Amino acid sequence: MSSDHTGTVTVYKGAGPITETTSTSTKDLAAFAKKTAFAKTLCGGVIMEVTNPEQARIAEVAGACAVMATEHLPSDIRSQRRGGRGGVFRMCDPQLVQQIRAAVRIPVFAKARIGHFVEAQILESIGVNFVDECEVLTVADQDHHINKHNFRVPFVCGCRSLGEALRRIAEGAAMIRTTGEAGTGNVVDTVKHLRAVMGEIRVLSNMDEDEVFEFAKKISAPYELVRKTKEIGRLPVLNFAGGGISTPADVALMMQLGCDGVFIGSGVFKSGDPVRRARAMVRAATRYTDPGGLADLSYGLGEAMPGWNLEDEGGVRFADPTE
Numbered sequence: 001m002s003s004d005h006t007g008t009v010t011v012y013k014g015a016g017p018i019t020e021t022t023s024t025s026t027k028d029l030a031a032f033a034k035k036t037a038f039a040k041t042l043c044g045g046v047i048m049e050v051t052n053p054e055q056a057r058i059a060e061v062a063g064a065c066a067v068m069a070t071e072h073l074p075s076d077i078r079s080q081r082r083g084g085r086g087g088v089f090r091m092c093d094p095q096l097v098q099q100i101r102a103a104v105r106i107p108v109f110a111k112a113r114i115g116h117f118v119e120a121q122i123l124e125s126i127g128v129n130f131v132d133e134c135e136v137l138t139v140a141d142q143d144h145h146i147n148k149h150n151f152r153v154p155f156v157c158g159c160r161s162l163g164e165a166l167r168r169i170a171e172g173a174a175m176i177r178t179t180g181e182a183g184t185g186n187v188v189d190t191v192k193h194l195r196a197v198m199g200e201i202r203v204l205s206n207m208d209e210d211e212v213f214e215f216a217k218k219i220s221a222p223y224e225l226v227r228k229t230k231e232i233g234r235l236p237v238l239n240f241a242g243g244g245i246s247t248p249a250d251v252a253l254m255m256q257l258g259c260d261g262v263f264i265g266s267g268v269f270k271s272g273d274p275v276r277r278a279r280a281m282v283r284a285a286t287r288y289t290d291p292g293g294l295a296d297l298s299y300g301l302g303e304a305m306p307g308w309n310l311e312d313e314g315g316v317r318f319a320d321p322t323e
């Protein structure tokens with residue numbers, strides 16, 4: 001079963017839906033435009049992952065543009081998996097979302113497992129502002145992401161390459177999150193993937209029209225979205241970065257590399273002084289071209305989160321098997 005953006009529920013049985021919605025492609029386009037317009041209101045901002053109402057208030061007071069409700073910060077999920085305790089990580093308790101919504105006025109995101117469209121239906125029904133189809137949770141469907149066109153609520157999805165980003169947008173993602181390894185306190189993979197996405201866009205921008213067909217085939221992305229990306233010289237939706245961002249300098253690095261904003265979780269709430277660090281990191285997202293200002297923001301923040309270097313440890317990677 002899945003709900004469409006008109007609120008109609010479509011019941012799936014066997015290979016296809018047994019009750020079809022009547023949405024037209026014009027309606028689909030209008031619904032998608034509405035979602036991306038809402039996403040644009042977050043441009044230049046910091047979305048902070050929080051596990052309780054108190055952390056949500058710290059994020060709001062610091063100036064975060066939104067919070068993401070979660071039961072476990074990525075570093076705690078990583079510790080559990082690294083310690084061999086494994087576990088299945090799912091959508092959070094809807095009660096937590098309600099408590100966080102009651103505590104703040106900024107938009108509230110929540111995570112659903114990749115492919116788990118029922119978790120997304122539940123999150124939509126309780127009024128979250130955005131769903132993150134998130135690779136940090138345990139994957140629910142190894143072959144399919146959620147068909148995000150079926151929802152009124154906008155979605156953000158992770159990517160590590162241009163092809164992956166455009167496939168998620170084809171499925172209806174209204175925002176992309178270029179991802180590294182969340183919960184490590186180490187930005188190395190996020191930098192690698194952000195450079196990959198931005199680099200591929202630069203290569204595409206210099207292609208002649210005839211080369212775009214082959215490029216679309218090569219990166220396994222729909223031709224129309226590839227053509228659009230070439231035309232506008234950027235992803236057709238906002239591209240945030242997330243994973244390991246732990247200092248004002250990390251925030252500024254991502255912004256200078258070309259993303260539209262950042263997700264921060266463990267980097268704030270696993271640090272020595274979350275209140276000061278949260279405020280400094282939010283400010284860094286707008287002062288990212290001013291080294292002197294960034295120096296001021298970096299003074300006396302206390303301890304940054306302890307980090308992990310996956311290459312040294314053969315550590316756990318939050319890979320998305322569906323890509």
Ligand SMILES: O=C(CO)[C@H](O)[C@H](O)COP(=O)(O)O
Nearest residue numbers: 182183242243244264265266
């Ligand atoms: O998982 C996320 C988004 O879905 C995190 O918000 C994001 O990647 C932050 O990671 P970190 O804990 O390393 O700051």
